[in-house]
Amino acid sequence: MKKILFAHDESVDDKADSAEWAEALNIKTDNLLAAVGVIDYHDKFLLHNTEEDILQLNEEIMSIISENTGDRTNTLAACIDEDKYVLIFSDVSREENSAAKRKIEKILSSIKKEIEEKLQMTVTFGLSGGGGNITNVAAYYENALSALRYKLYMGTNSLIWYEQCTFSEEIPSELKDAINEWSRKPIRSEEAMRQLEDIFQMLGTLRLRYSQYNLLLLRLVGNVIRDAEDSAMMSKVFGDIDTSTVFCGCETWRDHFQWMQKHISRLKEGGREEKHRSEIEAALRYIEDNLGEPLTLSRIADHVNFSKNYFSQLFKQSMGENLVDYIARIRINRAKELLLSSDYKVYEIAAEVGFESQHYFNRLFKTLVGVTPTEYRNIKCFS
Structure with missing residues (x-):
């Protein structure tokens, strides 16, 4: 049995003829071909990861493939073609087609399980098989890619044989x-x-x-x-x-x-949001004019004649933050202005912008601004 070979030649692509494939992968052309499999991960992974992440992923997946194939399987070769992983299975045992398929599916199931467990991601398998000479590898590869596309209907966590890909020829009137x-x-x-x-x-x-x-x-x-x-x-x-x-x-x-x-x-x-823009603007003005007063959800919702739950949801959709966070941010912004433009003591400013507890005011100020109110005043005055 030929040992698994990892090879990739950029000159060999999906348009290459079978002889080029065989030569690039160092496969003897008298080998019998059981199937060509293509493993693909999903577009969503590419969207949210860097190029370095993808290169690391390639190494990890090829390592998993290597661990699950080799001399103990009928895998002839494995390579990376662009962003897909190609496996070529030989049929040296001349097994019945269904038996060869079951053996290949068992190998791929092991690969799939390990990718899911180690890398926390799902992959899709496209396969084309049915016997033939190794010189048919390019055609089998094209068919495997077609099978991969069939995930549109079968889902991304699937093993799809080309022979399964059937289509309706007409759009029904229904x-x-x-x-x-x-x-x-x-x-x-x-x-x-x-x-x-x-x-x-x-x-x-x-x-x-x-x-x-x-x-x-x-x-x-x-x-x-x-x-x-x-x-x-x-x-x-x-x-x-x-x-x-x-x-x-x-x-x-x-x-x-x-x-x-x-x-x-x-x-x-x-x-x-568009329908109730005027109510949102009225609520913002009310908050601005009453920062020193208790500003509860009930009080503001009543002011614009909405229920608490509905107004809370509408406010977050319109402003991108919830009401409590918005009020806290506006109060701290007003406090920053007063720290620089007045001689009020810190506790007086806290009360002026609606905080009953100076301790809470100090903590919130430092959380949002990065320094205490006193430090903020000193830094700005010094600068």
Whole structure:
């Protein structure tokens, strides 16, 4: 049995012919081929990690592959091709195809389990097999990549054989009607959200061709974008949107549904904030004018005629921080002004901005500013 070989030649890519693959990986072309497997981690990992993290990850995953393959398996070779890990399995024992597959799946299950336990991440396996000469390796690799893409329907924590990748050839009228009906409804309504979930469930079950799926997905997203544009909330909902990377990090139909949920929720929140902007501004003025008084949630909510719970939620959505933190920050800012512009003693300033306890005032001031009130006054006066 040939020992596992770790090799990577940048001149060998997915367009290389089989002879180049075999030569680069030092594989004899008379070996029989059982399967080619491709292991891929997820886009979300790439989004949140540095280049150094990725290089370290490559080493750790290749080490795990090495530990689970080698002379005791029928693995011919393993290499890294761009950001994917390629395993080539031989069939020197000339086993029945199903038996060879079971053996390969057992190897990959061990690799998968160890990656999950050691690296706390999930991976997807794309596989293509069925026997043949090693010179078929390039074609098998292409098919394994196609199988990997099928995670759109099967999920990211999957082992997918190319032979499993079946598609619906036509978009059923039931799905078309559901999308048309959803498009006519106010997309922020609860009914529309339930219907959208049903639509994505159908998309996940039907397994359309990727081009058909993408067209329907773009139509659904287009409705959300139009609603945001009509409400003048594009920047609030989408930020600096780049249409080429709008779904970056989304790999399955469930990811796409969650993306839609998130942005429709932002539309709801933005609409509610816009509707009650005058009340929020009135609350801010009230806080500013009454810093020396007890400022409770009940008192401020009553001032703008809202219930405590509703106002608390609305305030945080509008201001990006809760009411208590906001009041504390405003009081400390006023105290900083008084420390520099008046001769009041520290305890007098504490009372002036609404603190009953000077001890608490001193602690909070140091937490937010980094120095005590007295130190702040001395530093600023000295400078």
